Amino acid sequence: MKSPALAAAFALIAGAAMADGISGTFRTQPNDQGQAGLVEFYDCGGKYCGKLIKSFDKAGAELKTKNTGKNIVANMTDNGGGSFSGGTIWDPGADRTYRSKMVLSGNTLKVSGCIAVFCRTQTWTRAR
Template sequence: MKTIAFATLALLAGTMAHADGISGIFQTQANDEGNIGMVQFYDCGGKFCGKLVKSFDAAGNEISSPHTGKNIVANMSDDGGGKFSGGTIWDPGADKTYRSKMELKGANLAVSGCVAIICRTQNWIKVQ
């Protein structure tokens, strides 16, 4: 009985750590116009997705975006050790979706969008 209880606690602890690792809101790197977005990560069917929740112009003023509420990151699997893969990232400016991988180190999230073997990486910062 103690073994079952211990196994259950270990499983719950692992699940809680998994959810805390990428939860929250991250500030994107500025796009070509200097605008930044706030992307909130959440569990989407056992994987992780990130939706745009706010946008700001280069001066730091909140702006309206037709993309608010839409997923920017979709279906990322937690590979452990702060690494995520198997998902996609959508570039609203180009309206293109790319294979993606991410790596979380502290409050920094390296987000890569890839076509074939060429990847472009942005560094996002956790703000909440």
């Protein structure tokens, strides 16, 4: 028979592992101009947000931009199993905000954004 303390310990460990799943920094897929960024995820009131911490040109050199420090991803709900939805993603190049969802699998994050019926998906990779 399993002890309640052991079951509680496993539940805490599993909960902590899920909570840490989206934390960290992800490198975006390059945009149409070849620019990429580093987005750092954090808890924002029980949901998840991601702010742009660095940008790079197509040659990989760091770009200074007014968008550094701004949220790119906002208000994502953790649905469990690596699935996130209900938030938005902002494309600073086009200055458009899309309804978004994300799926985390290992160190790969599939990020989808839609306006009306127009949708786009990118693959981001964990940088740290």
